[in-house]
Amino acid sequence: MGLAFLALLVTLILGTAGIMLTEHFSFAQAFYLTVQTITTVGYGDIEVHTEAGHTFLVFLMMGGVGVMLYFAGLMMAFLVEGQLAGVYGRRKMNKKIEQLKEHIIVCGAGRVGRQVLNRLRKEGATFVVIEQQEDLITELIEEGFLVIHSDATQDETLKKAGIDKAKGLITALPEDSLNVFVTLTAKGLNPGIQVVARMDKLESEKKLLRAGADKVISPAVLGGWRMAMSILKPISVEYLETVIHDHNIEMEMVELRVDDGSCLVGKTLSTSGIKQQTGAMILAILRNNQVISNPGAEEEIWQGDLLIVLGLREQLHRLEQVAANITKFSIADKTNSSGLKEEVLG
Structure with missing residues (x-):
């Protein structure tokens, strides 16, 4: 879109300058004739008298009209597909993210990250999620989450998420190495931030703790414990889950x-x-x-x-x-x- 606008602007500038040089028209007349030409309106109220002017206008018609049609096509697609509303919504969301304080940053909205987001929302916590996958981002925005489309391992991404003002960070990326990198980056930018990291392999726990994670959690270990206890002590597990997770009781x-x-x-x-x-x-x-x-x-x-x-x-x-x-x-x-x-x- 930006490239098409730039091409249109260059066409208008060159067309106006060329007509001023060949026909010695004023700036207003030259600009008016250029717009008439590339928009194919052609009122015919301004006449060209020189051969140089006619020749220049031929090239302007061939090139300028094409640029104008390309720009108009992109504008129609932009409006029809709702991208204008998307840009406005993105700016509005970015302003909300900039105003966050004492919030939680969630890195990754996959299977584990999605459960984290749902729990944080139920608890009424203030948070922002960083995700790279386009399809997940669309779903999250539609559900009303604050989302940053970027790589969580980059310093600039965490700064955009307000790492200096955040009180906690949860990194739930699918690879342990990425979670280690995010933990190192987060602690480097804000040493006092609370970091909870996901791990898949048990040998990654020490690495994450050395990287600065305050808490390391394995979904596999927790899931296995829960399944085993549901068989061994089903009533106790059900009671604890009711106390902690059921919002229908007080x-x-x-x-x-x-x-x-x-x-x-x-x-x-x-x-x-x-x-x-x-x-x-x-x-x-x-x-x-x-x-x-x-x-x-x-x-x-x-x-x-x-x-x-x-x-x-x-x-x-x-x-x-x-x-x-x-x-x-x-x-x-x-x-x-x-x-x-x-x-x-x-």
Whole structure:
């Protein structure tokens, strides 16, 4: 399209200049006669008097009309096929991507990546996807996803996706080597970003961790574990899936970060009032990269602890109110690499 417009512009410039030189017309007359010629309108209100002018116009008719017809054909195709609307939509989408902050970048929208996108959308997360395959891009745009059509391994692509403002990146490309490269690139551009990487081969885990991935997940391993447990402990698996994935119930599992100044610091689980006043259940405590599973009532809460809490939505909301009544308290939504909601108790 750009080349056709350039050819038309050059034709108009050459035609106007040639008529001005051969017929000594003014710029307005020469331009008017050039447009008449290439559009085949030919009002006949301007006459050519010299042989040089006639000769020049013959060549202008032969070449200029062809350029004009080619340009007009492309314009019709552009409008009929809806490309004009597509360009406008792409610009609008790019502006939305530029305004993203604290979002998640998803690299790859294949089988695994598509499941990631669906889950992020259900959780209400803000994210953008990078994909190269044209057919997948068309489907994603039609479904309302923010999409960048480019190579995720390139620095400029990640910069366009707002890597410097993003809080997390999920690389779900089909090859482990590509995921390693994306992880290295992402950590180089934003060392503090949380990276979750997909792996197919078990030997790739160490490479991805060395590249800077915070979490490495194998769909094959998770799928195999789930299938085995569905046979061995079907009721337990079904219950966990219902709690975590079923949005028709109000049960949620969240992570609560105990911040400096929280009313919970220094208290045990029994004296904190979490269970007694809210009904929410503390499943585990993550402390200094160690997990305390099924903590006892006398387990003390430390600053920086990550409490994994299970409860109904109203119970979790009550936990917020209880803490707010005891001392100055704030809860800020956050998403970590595990995909659970993380909230900060301060």
